[in-house]
Amino acid sequence: MDKQRKKTMIFIDADACPKELKKIIEEQALSHGVGYRFIASFQHYSPTADKNVWTFIDDGKEAVDLFILNHVQKGDMVITQDIGLASLVLSKGVYALSTRGKEYNQDTIDTSLSFRYLYQMERKKGRYGGGPKKLSSEDLEQFSYHLLKFLSLHAGKE
Numbered sequence: 001m002d003k004q005r006k007k008t009m010i011f012i013d014a015d016a017c018p019k020e021l022k023k024i025i026e027e028q029a030l031s032h033g034v035g036y037r038f039i040a041s042f043q044h045y046s047p048t049a050d051k052n053v054w055t056f057i058d059d060g061k062e063a064v065d066l067f068i069l070n071h072v073q074k075g076d077m078v079i080t081q082d083i084g085l086a087s088l089v090l091s092k093g094v095y096a097l098s099t100r101g102k103e104y105n106q107d108t109i110d111t112s113l114s115f116r117y118l119y120q121m122e123r124k125k126g127r128y129g130g131g132p133k134k135l136s137s138e139d140l141e142q143f144s145y146h147l148l149k150f151l152s153l154h155a156g157k158e
Helices: 019-032 063-071 083-090 109-124 137-154
Strands: 009-013 035-041 054-057 077-079 095-097
Touching: 009 019, 009 063, 019 035, 019 137, 035 063, 054 063, 063 083, 077 083, 077 137, 083 095, 095 137
Parallel strands: 009 035, 009 077, 035 054, 077 095
Antiparallel strands: none
C-alpha cells in the first residue's frame, strides 16, 4: 500500500469482525466511493477472498494491529473490537469504531483501557464473563449509523 495515499480509507480488523458487519461495510463504502481493506491473519485465509480488499498477514499476537497501525493515516477509519488498537489509532487522528457501533474517542479511551485491564485481571483469576454476546439488531443499527455518518463526511475526499 502506498504511504503517500491521500484518499480516505477504512481499515477493518477482520479477525473477529462478524460477517453481518462485513456486508454492511462493503455495501456502504462502495455506495460512498470510499476504499476499504479487511486485514486478517493467515489463520483466517480464504481462497475466495477478494484480493483487492483483503490482506492476509502472518499469524502473530499483534500482527494485524501492527499492520493497520503502520498503514492508517489521519482521517481514515479503523473498525475494531480491540480497545488497545483503537487507542493507538486515535492518537494518529484516525476515527475508530467498535463492531458494536461504539465510537472510540480521546475523552473516554483511558476509561475503556482501564476496564479492559480490570476484565483481564478477573479472567486471570478464573472469573470468566462467557465471551462477547451475539450482535443485536440495536448493535447493527448503531454500527450502520456511525459508519454512514463517517462516510457522509469523508466520501470522495482526498
